[in-house]
Amino acid sequence: MAAKKTKRRVQVKGFLLLFVAVIVALAALLRGKDVALFNAKGVIAQKESHLMIFTVVVLLVIAVPTLMLLYFFAWKYRESNPKARRATETQHGKFLAFSVWAIPGIVLLVLASSMIPATHELDPHKAIAASGKPPLTIQVIAMRWKWLFIYPQQDIATVNYVQVPVGTPVQFELTADDAPMNSFWIPHWGGQLYAMTGMVNQLNLMATTAGDYSGGAAEINGEGFAGMKFTARASLDQDFDQWVLGIRQSSDVLDSAQYNKLLTPSQNNPAAVYSGVQSDLYNTVVMKYGSHDHMGH
């Protein structure tokens, strides 16, 4: 009997060790990796990551002692422990009933008091206030399965590539054409927002560090989903202007013929650029679905 007990204890220790080893190995795998959400390169992403870290800390303050208590009790009051003082018939009083509600209640109050202001501050529709710089507007059209970016102020357009100047607030105006719901996400810069037909959804972001980041579609949208990605480059002001000028030299124009070509579903599209966009293209695309055309199919 005793031998069996010891054997079991060794087994449990072994399994627990294995469990810890898995966690340690995962942590080790993380070395040198880019954990996008905590490696923020945009003001919004930065604030969002701070909120996450704050929440985790508050939660751990209650969860760690609670779990330690649980496993300590389980171990201490095991049947084979002759030293444990037991009281299996006692009733717990009002104090316990009160504290089981009060403890999580207090944590809730703490977290809610940070969550509600943060939700307003980080509302994606809210323009980012930056010193002196006017915001850059980029109109985004989600298609099957590519992203079209129109720069109305610069009169250029790109496919699966977007470039913005560092430190300038950017207002992405998201819509979709002939596509299911899409979600537009550049993890290093900030959270995602849906792009839907017949609607404009505003997402305000601002890059803080120059570099190339990856963006893409986050919501399942059909066969080309995984390949619907783009590079998001943040560059210094003069590099951005240079880039715009370079595109203006190009002879490709985004007229309605070219646009309709883009509308044909295709996968894993390479980046492309256009100098000159047919006037009012974006509004036409948005309004297309607002006409309540009952002939639609």
Next chain:
Amino acid sequence: MKELLIGKLNWQALPHEWFTLGGAAALLGLGLFLIILITRLKRWKWLWKEWLTTVDPKKIGIMYFIVAGFMLLRGGLDAIMIWLQQALSSGASHGYLSSDHFQQIFTAHGNIMVFFVAMGFVFGLINFIVPLQIGARDLASPFLNTLGFWLYVGGVLMVNMFFLLGGKYAATGWLAVAPLSSTQFSPGVGVDYMIWALQISGVGTTLGAINFIMTILKMRAPGMKLKHIPLFTWGSLCSMIMAVTVFPLLTATLFLLFLDRYAGMHFFTTTGGGNAMMYTNLIWMWGHPEVYVLILPSFGVFSEVVSVFSRKRISSYTSAVLGMIGVSTLALSVWLHHFFTMGAGADVNAFFGLMTMIIAVPTTVLVLTWIATLYKGRIRFTTPMLWFLGFVGTFAVGGMTGVILAQPPADFQLHNSLFLVAHFHTMVIGGVLWGIFAGLTYWFPKIAGFRLNERIGRYAFWCWLIGFWMAFGPLYILGLMGATRRLDHYTNSSWQPFFIVALLGGLVIMAGVVLQIVQIIASFMQRRQLADTTGDPWDGRTLEWSTPSPAPFYNFATIPKVATRDAFWEAKQLGLPERKYEDIHMPRNTASGIYIAALAFLAGFGFVWHITWLIVAAMLGIVVCVIARTFNEDTEYVLPAQEVEKLEHERAQKALARHQDIHTDTFEEMGLREFVRVAIKWVLDVIRNKRWRTL
């Protein structure tokens, strides 16, 4: 003419790709194997009379377990295929699946695991245990119960039908989000198969839920007030009330989607004034409460397990009950947190974020009452208790990640990422599934008449725990690295090691599943030694342990009188009352449930393929069956008191003989090595002697 006869069916619908061929072969092979086996054993009549047409909730419960168990294997295979693709498909490699096929697999995986595994097991447990816990002999409507079960089976068949005819399942994600699920973006029958699988089983769920609410409210033993009912029954009651509230919503939503697809309407389309955001709202108004429909019974199971294996009554019963009621009420007001990212204003998002965080309060209350129950208890580390201890730690992580996700600004970054996937798997595996495993192990003696092998059970538990964290730990990390869910290919090669670890974790979980199967077989082999002759193997507290194991078809020879909580425990302290037998009214078996469900399946099949005559005929058939059933007045019979006494006497004799047969001091539970040795010997024996011999 052809159109009239077989609708849109055609030769291309027959299986011709490797996975449909494989699936079809597996389905037909299993069917053929069962048919041959039953025919050779001459068991058709027995099967039909004793099982398929039964109205005994215990037998229906066991049938739920069997079907859900098979679906767990089927959905688990999907999971391994998903992980394998993601482990391979990095950079230049595109893995072994096409993106369309990959998307079908994760869609089927989600549908099967939620509707046919989790729901199946939950309904199985409720069927078996709730009547026993409240001292009832059967349900308020035994017929609705068999109908509900067979509709569930109809859904199971429908979700797998695409293997045989059609070749494609939906590739839309498990909720068929609009407008992706419209005919514009998803032509073909995949989405239709999904709609009808969920419609048929969903109606079954609604009927079942109504039935259990009525049973719990109206059929409790005399003296048992609501404040006395065991916590598993409370969990089930809350769960079923929620199911009744939201399942009609699912039925209506899917019906509108069906009209879009079948009749060219424009509820959720991009054109013609449709509004896809409406679908997202409606489906999550059902979808979020659904998660709690699944988890509340598990909370109930853990409450029972902690109390019994600490040999202590649950601490703060009232708080626990209020916690459950709180969870189920609040669950109806949080649906929007599934799409903070759709672009609602900050006020709306903050409201739903707050409601979601409030839900964490009653949930934490439950955890704290369990901890208080352990305090100063006398704790036995049986496998149900291990599942509990593994559950709390895992569930705490899931709860914390849930609170992070509940904050709209954080959710903008985490939504649709693998972090989210890891979060809800933590809740559904660590919470729902492990609760079901704990419950199945705990009540197994009541179900089968013998305990489960604890040794192999422990190995299975550790495989699940370690495998779970190997499989989903990396997904949390990948989500934080910016990996979205549902990727059949990715270019960022630094993600690959994590996907590979996740695949290995999936394989460790698979090993756990195999060990669970081995555990059941090994326990069966030692069923004489593991037999539960007393009916109360754990020193239980609630009424189900006052019945013999396995429980007789009439549950209680005499209906107990109840005046307190933990009724059986109190009775044991005071001495059990003398038995006085009386006539028992029992419901008669009926095949109406099977017929109606079969016709519903045919109608659904007709809708999928646009076969109008089949739809009309099957619908008419259902109406006729229902009317015929209502005119059948001979639905009960009487078991005379002498007969009950005779049955009880015989059973007691048998139990006594068995009891004397068991030599507890020399008995040792079979280990893995022993199991393999015996199994090989048995197989060799069968091959040599060409004769079956029971293990």
